[in-house]
Amino acid sequence: MAKESIERAVVLLSGGLDSATVLAMARDQGFECHTLSVDYGQRHRSELEASRRLSESLGARSHRVVSVDLRAIGGSALTDDIDVPTEMGEGIPVTYVPARNTLMLALALGHAEVQAARHLFIGVNAVDYSGYPDCRPQFIAAFEDLCSLATKAGDEGQRFEIHTPLIHLSKAEIIRQGTALGVNYADTISCYQADEQGRACGVCDSCRLRKAGFEDAGIKDPTRYV
Amino acid sequence: MAKESIERAVVLLSGGLDSATVLAMARDQGFECHTLSVDYGQRHRSELEASRRLSESLGARSHRVVSVDLRAIGGSALTDDIDVPTEMGEGIPVTYVPARNTLMLALALGHAEVQAARHLFIGVNAVDYSGYPDCRPQFIAAFEDLCSLATKAGDEGQRFEIHTPLIHLSKAEIIRQGTALGVNYADTISCYQADEQGRACGVCDSCRLRKAGFEDAGIKDPTRYV
Numbered sequence: 001m002a003k004e005s006i007e008r009a010v011v012l013l014s015g016g017l018d019s020a021t022v023l024a025m026a027r028d029q030g031f032e033c034h035t036l037s038v039d040y041g042q043r044h045r046s047e048l049e050a051s052r053r054l055s056e057s058l059g060a061r062s063h064r065v066v067s068v069d070l071r072a073i074g075g076s077a078l079t080d081d082i083d084v085p086t087e088m089g090e091g092i093p094v095t096y097v098p099a100r101n102t103l104m105l106a107l108a109l110g111h112a113e114v115q116a117a118r119h120l121f122i123g124v125n126a127v128d129y130s131g132y133p134d135c136r137p138q139f140i141a142a143f144e145d146l147c148s149l150a151t152k153a154g155d156e157g158q159r160f161e162i163h164t165p166l167i168h169l170s171k172a173e174i175i176r177q178g179t180a181l182g183v184n185y186a187d188t189i190s191c192y193q194a195d196e197q198g199r200a201c202g203v204c205d206s207c208r209l210r211k212a213g214f215e216d217a218g219i220k221d222p223t224r225y226v
Numbered sequence: 227m228a229k230e231s232i233e234r235a236v237v238l239l240s241g242g243l244d245s246a247t248v249l250a251m252a253r254d255q256g257f258e259c260h261t262l263s264v265d266y267g268q269r270h271r272s273e274l275e276a277s278r279r280l281s282e283s284l285g286a287r288s289h290r291v292v293s294v295d296l297r298a299i300g301g302s303a304l305t306d307d308i309d310v311p312t313e314m315g316e317g318i319p320v321t322y323v324p325a326r327n328t329l330m331l332a333l334a335l336g337h338a339e340v341q342a343a344r345h346l347f348i349g350v351n352a353v354d355y356s357g358y359p360d361c362r363p364q365f366i367a368a369f370e371d372l373c374s375l376a377t378k379a380g381d382e383g384q385r386f387e388i389h390t391p392l393i394h395l396s397k398a399e400i401i402r403q404g405t406a407l408g409v410n411y412a413d414t415i416s417c418y419q420a421d422e423q424g425r426a427c428g429v430c431d432s433c434r435l436r437k438a439g440f441e442d443a444g445i446k447d448p449t450r451y452v
Contacts, residue, residue, distance in 0.1 A: 036299070067295045073262070073337040099336035102376045106332045110325035111299040139375040146368045150328045155359040 008032045008117035009163070010108045013054060013063075015047030017188045017210060018123035018166055021178035023058045025165045026121045028181055033121075035060040036111050038104055040070040046198035050189045057184065066107050073098065101134035105143050105162070112160065113151050120147075121163045127170050140164055171213030179219055186222035199226045234258045234343035235389070236334045237286070241276030243414045243436060244349035244392055247404035249284045251391045252347045254407055259347075261286040262337050264330055266296040272424035276415045283410065292333050299324065327360035331369050331388070338386065339377050346373075347389045353396050366390055397439030405445055412448035425452045 009031035013019045026033050037051040048065060055063035101124065108120045124135040133139065144162045148154035166174055178185065190210045191200035200207050202225045214221035235257035239245045252259050263277040274291060281289035327350065334346045350361040359365065370388045374380035392400055404411065416436045417426035426433050428451045440447035 064298045066298045067293070068333075069293045070336070072290045072292045073333070073340055098339040098378075099332050099376055102332040102335060102372065103329070106325050106328040107294075107299070109328060110296070113324040114299055133378060133381040134376045136375070139372070142368070142372045142375050146328065146365070146372055149362070149365040149368050150325055150360045152324075152359060 009119035011121040015050030022123040024181035172216035175217040235345035237347040241273030248349040250407035398442035401443040
């Protein structure tokens, strides 16, 4: 699926399994990829180091880290000092970061405008979305419309496109496709409470979904657990 | 215009003339106001100190500062090391911060969700908007729709309302209304390149619009110039 002329894309990269796969997919589609990692004061800072390694190994043209201190507005187990849940519950989990994807896409849009990129990639998933409202196709479509109204480029008649290649894939399908594209999942971190060396707890929601994904895909789980 | 039951609002407060007026208007409408200032690595950090003073003097219930280091994605004279223009030019000025209001509203939305506020106030203005695409009513309406899709509260059927009380006012009208509501404009900073003591340059676009506003309003300009 190589593109005829090289177009630029901004790829949101958390350092996790999903966004690493998205980067590999964007590269496979022929985009010149500029990765953006957002450091929002989360516990798992080892993800940022993983993002840097993944950007390099998966052929991104540039990698930037934007720091946003979300602790000032609070509201999530990922940034506050409350326990991360180890049981799957009903409804929206406490690990929900308020307006997170709105914020991530706003930063990606700003970066895209500066880079003259018209494509944004984000690894949202509506299958395993665990009740996060900002992972649904309707949200993505609304943000795509907003891009044209929000920017100088949009003002000049250009359209932005938000790509969500994982949105309807199961975790096992994501892992299978990423493995085929050469993603080394040992370099990715999904755990909500990874330690400083990037080792996973094995018991949080994110670890459980990831483990089950490797099992369902029939692929050996390379995750380093504590 | 006192409201029957007290509702919470998040008010975006830059420390400038416009947002200070918005805070006074929101309080006058009976809202319990929670101000949010965004420190995006801009040159005029004295604005943040002004925001704190204004939050106190204009009766906000809380004031938070969120830091976002936009310098990592560049693209603006406000955050990069290029000169601020002193002539009014055609089109979109280089002081444009990419996707700024999208980012500001995303942060305000996150804070509103945590504070159980359903009202956001932002001092955008379509009269003196100088070509910023994200100051137009269409942009605001699109973001308001996005709020319902982006949040847990929206998922539960609640609506967010974005208030833009300045959108159709001239600078002179803003100054007249704010003065009537007791805003002390000596405490506000509009200058793109204010010094560390908060004194204005008097020559940048923002200073010129502000000066002309006080003249048109027939109100003495209390700004401290260098």
